[in-house]
Amino acid sequence: MPEVKNPIITYTGISQKIVYDDADSTILDCSIANQIPHLHECGGNGRCSTCRIRILEGHSNLSPRTLKEQQMAEFRRWDPSIRLACQCYVKGDVDIQRLVWTSSEINKLQLETIPEGEAEERAIAILFCDIRNFTKMAIENNTFDIAHVLNRFYTIIGDPILFNNGVIYQYIGDEIVGLFGISGGTREKNCRDAARAALGMYYAIEHLNHMELVDFDLRIKTGIGINFGKAFIGHLGHPKHKQLAVVGDPINTASRIQAYNKEVDGRILISEAIFKSLPEGTFEIGREFTTQFAGHEHNSKLYELKGFQETDMQLELQRSLEYLFTNKDEFAEKFYTRVFEKAPGVRALFKKNMQDQGRLLTHMLGGIVYSLSRPEHLETGLAFLGKSHARYGVTKDHYPVVLSSMMETIQEQLGDECSPKLIEAWEKALLYITNEMKKYTN
Structure with a gap:
């Protein structure tokens, strides 16, 4: 009788081939057994989508979608080539591509929950972070140095957003905007995540100044503003060019809170909505301010965030x-x-x-x-x-x-x-x- 060959799984991107020699193993099981990093946040239970793969060749050589996988695919609007590695069993040779390579990419998967067309109202925390005196910095340094500094800046302040279940909404010149809670979560958690991200940014900037920017004779100073409220979120725009849009007073107020830092020479300011979303005694607070923003008929109370009163394990x-x-x-x-x-x-x-x-x-x-x-x-x-x-x-x-x-x-x-x-x-x-x-x- 002819020798029966075991199927081969080919991982594109890393050009690695492994032999599928256990019919009871999923593709995710095979990855882990062969020391191939493959994200699986829920532990391969079909509850998240981090182990997703794209089938490049051999789609017919896989088991059909399970009920869990069908529900995930419908919710996230996947085409037939995208599968959950934790739900796939192999019957013949397949070529696959892992679609989520790093943990930081997990947060971007929240964007799949944003509706197309008409926006939905969602309660979110919004963070604005801005480089101070950027114009002066750009004039006094050459273009290549500034480009390098900006890339490092966006990387180190973007990571705390992603670490804390946030989404990077947009870059506006020398400013970055993060959203927390666009796919759900409690008010307390989303506000704590945003505050933790802001403190993480502060520590990262201090590290950048002391370690990497010394040779450039530069020192970056930032202003951060955080607010919480209900905003409209959706993929809006021309039918052929829709993009994520967040509309509402809470996001405008977050931007104004960030700008108010300039007037008071502050670093991190949070709104009263953020402050009251967590139990009393959670935050270490510095100065307190009361101001009236343009377009508002009421005064806004702001708090200078210095840290958490008790050790926050995740931040550390x-x-x-x-x-x-x-x-x-x-x-x-x-x-x-x-x-x-x-x-x-x-x-x-x-x-x-x-x-x-x-x-x-x-x-x-x-x-x-x-x-x-x-x-x-x-x-x-x-x-x-x-x-x-x-x-x-x-x-x-x-x-x-x-x-x-x-x-x-x-x-x-x-x-x-x-x-x-x-x-x-x-x-x-x-x-x-x-x-x-x-x-x-x-």
Whole structure:
């Protein structure tokens, strides 16, 4: 009889081929088993769409869409070539493309929930961030330097928006606008996410000034304004050129709050609507202001946001990632060296390329930090990881070694940036993560 060949899955973009040799495994299972980073925020349960793939060749060689997948495809208006990797089983050779490469791209998926044509009213938090004295900076520096600075600026202040389940709405010259809650969420959560993003921006700008802009003899100063309210959101415009539009007084007011920073020489100002959306004692507040904006018949009370009164775990984790992952391969190598020194028998569990394993580690860790702003998927995601590790031979006895090795590596990588708040945040987060994963091991 002729030899029966196992199907081949080809991953375009990374030019990697893997043999599909387990009929009970989904494409997502195969990715993880072969150390290919593949986002799966809900843990491969068909509840999110982060593991989505595009089928380039071999569409007929896949199992039909499950009910979960059909519902997702209809809601998000997918064409037949887009599938959920966690719901696909392979019957023959397929060529696929992962469509969500990084955790930061997850937030953009919220845009699929925005209606076409007539806008819907949604309660959202709106953040405006502006570079101060940009015109003077542009005149005094050459075009290439300014372009470089702007690109770095947009990257480091855009990340806190994406970290906190926000969407970058638009860039307006030297200004960036973020929206929080366009696909739902409670008022308290959306306002906390926006405030955390603003504080993350502040810390990122300070880091940029002290580390990268010294050689340019530049110092960036920003003004941030945050407001909350009901605005109309939709894809509007010419039938052949529709784009996301947000209309309403709350967004205009957020812009005016940001501009008011110039008058009071402030950094982050929040509206009374933001301030009252969280329990009393949440925010560390500085000065308070009362003003009347153009077009308003009422006075607006504004608060200078200095921080959170209690340690905000997510903020501390987010602001430390850039330091930790400056060199991801180095971070992973230090971690696994510690693990193997403490538990030499664990080395036998890693039979494949350790460099690929290290990249999978940092991909997973970064993904978990991003997922903290979407807790509805975090528990199932950690369950998936716990079950996967159990299949590889990880036991409950291994987790204390993992925990201590990870904390030691984090403290070494952070160096002078290490603070009691950061240590407290990472210890709390890692304890929660490992306790959740341990539930699925022997």
